[in-house]
Amino acid sequence: GQNIDQPTEMTATEGAIVQINCTYQTSGFNGLFWYQQHAGEAPTFLSYNVLDGLEEKGRFSSFLSRSKGYSYLLLKELQMKDSASYLCAVWDSNYQLIWGAGTKLIIKP
């Protein structure tokens, strides 16, 4: 079966750095997405990785290793507004989006 694993919950301190990991086992791979979702709202797109390596976008970076079936989202200079759920999703060989359950990130002052 297809499976995406990410931690259920993480806690970090304002101003610090946090890394949210995601591992996947899917039938084929056409890219990996990270989304941010605040409570009660729709997800917003953060990043897309299809090649190995690190993609940096301001305070957020996303890394992919296809051989390891692994990705992480790195958030720097954490702000209180970064408190949200972070969803990892993979495009399989049929371009179906397989969603992880999400990681709830709690930022403490």
Added chain:
Amino acid sequence: GAVVSQHPSRVICKSGTSVKIECRSLDFQATTMFWYRQFPKQSLMLMATSNEGSKATYEQGVEKDKFLINHASLTLSTLTVTSAHPEDSSFYICSAQQGEVGYTFGSGTRLTVV
């Protein structure tokens, strides 16, 4: 950037009635739109894939006669929850593929059936 407008944002309906949710791509054409539902503290679950001009493709376990999807134009897809029951209360979200990668999501509809 691309915008997907979803309406209504919140709806409360009586058990047994039907509710229609609209999803519009405002500045791009969306050949394919996706409908998801999300229960509290759970991940998004794909309900169906809506293709313009053809029948929607439903995921296993989703009742096509209960969740009617119509994608009559390149900018509009609708989801109608027919004969709604309290267990249908959920957060429904549409999304459209924009460009080669990335999805733009609607703002979601919180449905409460009483």
